[in-house]
Structure formats: structure tokens, C-alpha cells
Amino acid sequence: MSQSVKCIGILTSGGDAPGMNAAIRAVTRTAIYNNIEVKAIYRGFRGLVSGDIVPFQTNCVSNIIQRGGTVLKSARCDEFMNAEGRKKAADNLAKHNIDALVVIGGDGTLTGASVLASENPNLSIVGIPATIDNDLNGTDVTLGYNTALNTIVEAVDKIRDTASSHERLFFIEVMGRNCGALALNSAIAAGAEAAIIPEISIEKDQLHELISQGFRKSKNSSLVLVAESEITGGALKLAERVKKRYPEYDVRVSILGHLQRGGAPSADDRILASRMGYAAIQALLESQRNIMIGVKNEEIVYVPFSKAIKKIKPINPDLVNLLNVLST
Ligand code: F6P
Numbered sequence: 001m002s003q004s005v006k007c008i009g010i011l012t013s014g015g016d017a018p019g020m021n022a023a024i025r026a027v028t029r030t031a032i033y034n035n036i037e038v039k040a041i042y043r044g045f046r047g048l049v050s051g052d053i054v055p056f057q058t059n060c061v062s063n064i065i066q067r068g069g070t071v072l073k074s075a076r077c078d079e080f081m082n083a084e085g086r087k088k089a090a091d092n093l094a095k096h097n098i099d100a101l102v103v104i105g106g107d108g109t110l111t112g113a114s115v116l117a118s119e120n121p122n123l124s125i126v127g128i129p130a131t132i133d134n135d136l137n138g139t140d141v142t143l144g145y146n147t148a149l150n151t152i153v154e155a156v157d158k159i160r161d162t163a164s165s166h167e168r169l170f171f172i173e174v175m176g177r178n179c180g181a182l183a184l185n186s187a188i189a190a191g192a193e194a195a196i197i198p199e200i201s202i203e204k205d206q207l208h209e210l211i212s213q214g215f216r217k218s219k220n221s222s223l224v225l226v227a228e229s230e231i232t233g234g235a236l237k238l239a240e241r242v243k244k245r246y247p248e249y250d251v252r253v254s255i256l257g258h259l260q261r262g263g264a265p266s267a268d269d270r271i272l273a274s275r276m277g278y279a280a281i282q283a284l285l286e287s288q289r290n291i292m293i294g295v296k297n298e299e300i301v302y303v304p305f306s307k308a309i310k311k312i313k314p315i316n317p318d319l320v321n322l323l324n325v326l327s328t
Contacts, residue, residue, distance in 0.1 A: 005284045007037040009098040012070040013044030013109040017130040017144025019071040019269035025276025043073045045080035048089040068263045100124040102280045106131030114305035115274040117290045124289035126280045135179035139294030143261030146268040148260045156190035167220040173235035173255040176227045183227035191328045192223040197233035199315040
């Protein structure tokens with residue numbers, strides 16, 4: 001095992017996800033354990049461009065494993081999108097003697113990291129997939145997804161109480177960008193009647209299909225989970241369509257929004273974050289570069305950035321079938 005890495009920078013970027021703090025803790029403590037210096041970069045790539053960088057010690061990450069959000073803050077940064085901004089970022093890395101970066105975030109973060117790495121051949125970057133969307137390829141799961149799923153199910157259980165009392169049809173919109181994982185799996189876990197997800201809506205009009213099957217099936221109240229996306233049209237538009245066609249239905253919409261991103265990480269997310277943070281430093285010690293840490297069938301894997309980002313993550317058709325069968 002060679003040790004060319006002497007100082008790492010760590011940042012979180014894009015939408016925050018529960019478990020980011022647990023990952024920051026694991027990266028920091030594993031690095032220091034291996035005599036690698038750690039520098040915290042605040043506000044993601046924006047902080048890298050502006051030089052918002054401070055040394056981090058082991059006590060800086062005390063008492064954060066259980067906290068949602070990110071102590072390093074997060075931001076979306078337009079300046080980093082152009083070469084001039086990235087040059088400033090590279091200059092700041094050199095100024096702070098940072099020879100490797102651990103970036104924690106989703107598709108946009110890893111895409112930015114990949115571009116920075118290709119422009120700076122001496123810089124090693126390792127990514128930790130953290131997004132509630134679970135839309136990255138090469139890993140079964142991303143950090144924050146499990147917690148968000150539990151948060152959604154808890155909310156949907158509550159909506160069910162009022163839906164059934166008033167015999168209403170609810171469209172409940174959840175996050176996920178263009179990925180239906182949260183909608184589909186929360187529909188299964190909450191015993192909802194249907195999930196409308198982009199992966200299927202691209203081929204067929206799911207709402208039309210539901211209506212023609214007898215929308216409410218045998219029930220007086222129904223819950224439909226809708227993945228936010230231009231492809232699904234979102235819960236409001238779908239509800240409008242139903243109201244026009246079935247004015248007798250008592251339709252309501254609930255958009256869960258950013259509450260899905262908050263809260264203490266689940267035990268699963270804390271363990272995943274700890275494993276991934278540890279693995280990120282191991283990967284750097286093994287001279288790996290420009291890879292994302294993933295987990296496949298419980299095993300840690302290294303995934304080249306190009307395989308992880310900007311691709312549709314396929315939905316398991318068995319889960320779609322399961323929901324259909326169990327909601328009859
Ligand atoms: O990628 C995470 C995510 O929460 C998506 O599910 C959602 O579409 C987006 O971020 C919202 O971003 P913002 O917080 O910038 O509005």
C-alpha cells in the first residue's frame with residue numbers, strides 16, 4: 001500500500017441528504033487515523049472556488065453522526081460550471097496543499113468532480129454517493145435514500161388516516177428528480193394503490209391506464225404516490241385531469257417537499273455512511289482516483305465516475321408488478 005496522499009479536502013455539494021454528516025465523520029477520522037491531514041471545504045464547490053477552506057481535526061466531527069443536513073453546508077455553484085471557476089478551484093487546492101478530494105453528493109456533484117479530475121491529472125478524487133433520489137448507477141443504494149423513504153412512509157401513513165376518514169383520493173408527490181425509486185418503494189411500503197413514476201410514464205400514460213382499470217379498485221379511499229418530474233407531470237396536473245374526468249371524486253394533493261431531505265439519518269444510513277467514508281480513504285491509499293464508492297450486494301465496490309453519472313437507473317420491474325398485485 002503506497003501513501004502518496006498527504007492532505008485531503010472534503011466537501012458536500014448539491015441537495016443535502018441524511019447521512020452526509022456520518023460520512024464526513026468517517027472520512028475525517030479514517031484519514032487522521034492514517035496520518036492524512038484533513039481540510040474542510042465549506043459550501044461545496046462554491047467554497048472551493050472562493051477558498052472557504054479550514055483544517056479539520058477529529059473533534060470537529062464529534063457529535064454529528066446522528067444529525068441530518070451537513071455541517072459543511074451545501075450549495076449549487078454556477079461559477080464551477082465554467083473553466084475559469086474550476087481554475088480558481090484548482091488554484092485553491094494547490095494553495096492549501098490538498099492532493100486529493102473526497103466529494104459527497106449526487107449526480108451533479110460527481111459530474112462536477114469528474115470534470116475537475118479530467119482537467120487536473122495530478123488530483124485524485126473519490127466520490128461518496130449521497131442523495132435521497134437513489135439515482136446513481138453502480139451502487140444499490142445512495143446515502144440518505146433509506147432515511148427519506150422512512151420519512152415518506154411515515155407521512156403517507158398519516159395521510160391515509162384522513163384519506164380514509166373522508167373517502168378521498170390523494171395524489172402524494174415525492175422527490176426523486178427523474179427517478180421513481182422513492183415513489184415506487186414508498187407506495188409498496190405504505191400500501192398505496194399506485195405509483196406514477198417517470199421510468200414508466202415515458203412509455204405510457206399511467207394515469208390513463210389507472211383510470212381505465214377502475215381507478216379506485218375496490219376501495220373508498222386511495223393513495224397514489226407520484227414522482228416529481230416533467231415526465232409524470234407532477235401531482236397537481238394529474239389531480240386536475242382526474243377532477244375533470246370524474247368530478248364526483250373528492251381529490252386532494254399533498255406535496256411532501258423538502259421535509260423528505262431532513263431529519264436524523266436511519267441506522268442503515270449511518271452504517272452505510274461509515275462504511276463508505278472509510279472506503280473512500282482506503283481507495284485513496286490504494287491510489288484509486290476518479291471513482292465513486294458504491295455498495296453492491298452488501299460489498300463495497302469502486303465505480304468509475306463515467307459509469308455512475310448521467311444515466312437512467314433502471315427500476316426493478318418485479319417491484320412494479322408487486323405493487324400492482326398487492327394493491328388490488
Ligand atoms: O437531488 C435531491 C433533490 O432533493 C431532488 O429530489 C429535488 O428535485 C431537488 O433536490 C430539489 O433541489 P432544491 O433543494 O435545490 O430545490
